[in-house]
Amino acid sequence: MAKVVVIGAGFGGLSLGVRLQARGYQVTLLDKQAQPGGHALRLEMGGYRFDMGPSLITAPYLLEELFQLAGRSLSAYLELIPLDPYYRIYFWDGSYLDYTGDAERMKAQLAQLSPGEEKAYDGFMAHAKAFYQAVIEEGLGARPFGWKELWSFLPAALRLGALRSAYSLAAQYFRDERLRFTFSFHPLFIGGDPFLAPAVYQMIPYLEKVGGVWYAKGGMHAVAQALARLFQELGGTLLLSTEAQEIVVRNGQAVAVRTSAGEIPADIVVSNADYLHTVTRLYPEPYRLSRLRERLVQYSMSAFLVYLGLKRTYPERLPHHTIALGPRYRGLVKDIFRRKVLAPDFSLYLHAPTRTEPAMAPPGGESLYILSPVPNLQASVNWEKEKYPYAERILTFLEEKVGLEGLRQQVAVQAFYTPLDFAEQRNCTYGAAWGPEPLLWQTAVLRPSNRSRRLPNVFLVGAGTHPGAGVPGVLLSACATEKALTEAYPLSLATAVTSGRS
Ligand SMILES: Cc1cc2nc3c(=O)[nH]c(=O)nc-3n(C[C@H](O)[C@H](O)[C@H](O)COP(=O)(O)OP(=O)(O)OC[C@H]3O[C@@H](n4cnc5c(N)ncnc54)[C@H](O)[C@@H]3O)c2cc1C
Numbered sequence: 001m002a003k004v005v006v007i008g009a010g011f012g013g014l015s016l017g018v019r020l021q022a023r024g025y026q027v028t029l030l031d032k033q034a035q036p037g038g039h040a041l042r043l044e045m046g047g048y049r050f051d052m053g054p055s056l057i058t059a060p061y062l063l064e065e066l067f068q069l070a071g072r073s074l075s076a077y078l079e080l081i082p083l084d085p086y087y088r089i090y091f092w093d094g095s096y097l098d099y100t101g102d103a104e105r106m107k108a109q110l111a112q113l114s115p116g117e118e119k120a121y122d123g124f125m126a127h128a129k130a131f132y133q134a135v136i137e138e139g140l141g142a143r144p145f146g147w148k149e150l151w152s153f154l155p156a157a158l159r160l161g162a163l164r165s166a167y168s169l170a171a172q173y174f175r176d177e178r179l180r181f182t183f184s185f186h187p188l189f190i191g192g193d194p195f196l197a198p199a200v201y202q203m204i205p206y207l208e209k210v211g212g213v214w215y216a217k218g219g220m221h222a223v224a225q226a227l228a229r230l231f232q233e234l235g236g237t238l239l240l241s242t243e244a245q246e247i248v249v250r251n252g253q254a255v256a257v258r259t260s261a262g263e264i265p266a267d268i269v270v271s272n273a274d275y276l277h278t279v280t281r282l283y284p285e286p287y288r289l290s291r292l293r294e295r296l297v298q299y300s301m302s303a304f305l306v307y308l309g310l311k312r313t314y315p316e317r318l319p320h321h322t323i324a325l326g327p328r329y330r331g332l333v334k335d336i337f338r339r340k341v342l343a344p345d346f347s348l349y350l351h352a353p354t355r356t357e358p359a360m361a362p363p364g365g366e367s368l369y370i371l372s373p374v375p376n377l378q379a380s381v382n383w384e385k386e387k388y389p390y391a392e393r394i395l396t397f398l399e400e401k402v403g404l405e406g407l408r409q410q411v412a413v414q415a416f417y418t419p420l421d422f423a424e425q426r427n428c429t430y431g432a433a434w435g436p437e438p439l440l441w442q443t444a445v446l447r448p449s450n451r452s453r454r455l456p457n458v459f460l461v462g463a464g465t466h467p468g469a470g471v472p473g474v475l476l477s478a479c480a481t482e483k484a485l486t487e488a489y490p491l492s493l494a495t496a497v498t499s500g501r502s
Contacts, residue, residue, distance in 0.1 A: 002026065002491060005257045005264050007244040007282065008272030010038020011471050012462025014227040015066055015478035016270060021234040022069045023482075024491050028264055029236060030257070032243035037224030038272070038426065038462075039433065040471075045413040047362040048309030050369050051221055052417060053433070055351040056087075056189075056321060057214040059136075059207055059472040063223065066475075070234055077226040079217040081356055086213035087321035090402060091178045092328075098319070099182065101209040114176035124173040124183055124205075130160050131203035132210070141467040142479035144451065145444045153444075162200040163440060166192070167330075169199040181329050188373065190470040191300030191434020191463075193337040195330060198440045207472065215320060215356045220471075244273070247282050247458060254458050268457045268489055270481065275436055275448050275464030276429040287454045298442060300434035300469070301336050302376040302419035304383075306391050309413035310366040313354060317403045318368075322350040324402045337437070340379035342386065346372045348394065350402075365412065370394060376419060376432040383418040391416060435464040443468070450481040451488065459485050 002025050006013045009031035017029045035041050039053030057063075060080055067074040074080070085098035097109050103125070107118035134156055135141045140149055157163060161172075170184035186204040187197035216223045232238055239261065247269050248256040254269040271278040276297060279289040326332060326345040335343040351369040353360045361367045372394060375381070391414075398404045419431030428435075436442050447466045452458035461481040463469035468477075 002267050004268045005266040006270045009036040011474045013272030015475050016461045017231045017236050018066050019482045021236040027236045030239040030242040034241050036228040040220045040224045042221035048367045049360045050307045050367050051219040054220050059211045062475040080214045083213045083320050088319050090324045092325050120173040128202050128206035131200050132206040141476040144480050144484045145466045150445045164199050166194045166197050166199050192438040197438050270459045272462040274428050277427045298437045299430045299432040300437040301373050302431045304372045304374045305417040306370040307415045308368040310410040312410050313366040314404050318352045320355040324348045336375050340375040342381045376430040383420045387416050434469040438468050451484040
């Protein structure tokens with residue numbers, strides 16, 4: 001049987017593992033972490049449970065598809081709960097919007113915020129739908145993106161204005177800066193700068209609208225655990241606490257992966273690890289990316305995370321998901337992505353899973369996760385020194401601007417996660433949690449491809465490759481990588497290679 005070794009058990013590695021195992025390949029999935037899930041790890045402190053990274057589930061059909069492939073039903077593994085509103089957005093002036101997929105409720109709120117602008121909602125969503133149709137329904141996100149795909153998409157892309165910035169598309173429809181934020185911030189979910197990310201990423205608002213925003217009982221980590229269980233039930237081997245050190249290459253072909261636990265032979269190797277980590281550390285010489293080309297890859301932002309176990313809840317101020325905005329939008333994004341400086345102000349994303357599942361905290365308590373987008377480690381910030389004062393500023397902002405009164409007195413346990421942790425614990429280059437930035441010149445055919453250009457039997461999967469970051473993007477990347485891999489090495493051929501060698 002063809003042996004595939006996948007480095008990294010993030011959503012990319014897990015979902016590709018399930019796909020290949022279901023097709024009859026023999027997959028070994030290894031990860032340096034002690035838990036599967038990549039960014040979707042779980043932190044437990046004093047009875048409080050936190051998702052450490054992703055928390056918002058969209059496009060659940062992509063998960064359902066994985067279980068169906070294996071002849072199983074998702075509901076036997078996971079309980080998904082729809083959220084409404086999807087999130088609340090607190091604007092800089094104290095006003096707020098409960099963002100939902102319900103067009104009428106959205107329009108009523110837009111009319112209150114900026115009378116007359118509710119009329120633009122349907123037009124904007126129709127535009128977002130057109131992007132969604134190209135990427136999702138016509139399958140551009142689910143197959144390797146080559147020049148053929150580019151030529152077929154280009155006429156529609158030009159007609160729809162897919163190559164302009166996400167913000168400029170929002171500005172075409174809305175005048176009020178609060179609404180421009182509401183309908184342009186989505187690229188931030190996938191590590192993109194709304195003022196530079198191509199407007200095609202504006203398909204996300206439609207993807208949310210049509211598929212909903214969901215919570216998995218037990219949190220996002222429960223989704224990773226379910227996929228890991230499914231993978232193992234299909235006969236896959238999961239090796240945790242095992243770090244890949246190098247892909248072993250002989251005669252231009254990968255033949256094994258050298259790990260902290262010894263060498264694992266392979267007919268095909270897939271990396272779900274960070275892109276530059278893969279091509280500059282795991283690839284051996286002379287296959288590594290040159291220093292010059294390495295410097296040309298633009299990496300996304302990072303995040304500073306605070307996990308607070310609270311003795312009380314704040315249901316009146318915090319629904320399940322909340323975005324709390326500071327005074328600046330364009331300037332702050334510029335500080336994070338382009339100037340790469342730690343700004344004095346910030347905007348936050350908050351996750352309060354206890355709103356939907358009280359058991360995520362001890363009785364009456366709240367497990368509150370706070371994410372502040374920050375520049376990656378190309379900025380000169382001493383996070384060891386900076387994390388305490390930065391967290392203090394966040395707490396002050398939450399008490400004074402978001403109305404979480406007496407927050408400091410309610411803290412039972414707390415932990416931080418900084419860009420340094422992303423770099424050291426998850427091998428994220430520059431501590432950039434979303435991989436290569438989704439810029440026009442790092443999108444589609446210009447993004448690292450799902451099959452290595454240097455080593456024919458090496459493939460890439462996950463946020464760093466096509467179509468990009470975010471759990472749905474990463475699940476789609478597994479479809480694209482599966483296509484590339486199975487076309488290049490159909491089971492019969494891959495098996496012949498194995499038996500020829502043994
Ligand atoms: C804080 C945060 C919040 C987010 N929120 C959301 C959200 O709400 N919704 C959403 O859809 N997306 C969200 N995202 C994005 C989403 O989580 C990621 O894009 C996605 O999880 C990436 O999955 P992946 O499989 O590509 O890689 P990863 O999750 O990065 O997994 C890669 C794995 O490879 C392992 N690895 C690396 N090097 C090696 C090595 N040498 N040997 C062995 N193992 C190695 C790492 O330990 C890691 O486990 C968020 C991301 C972050 C960071």
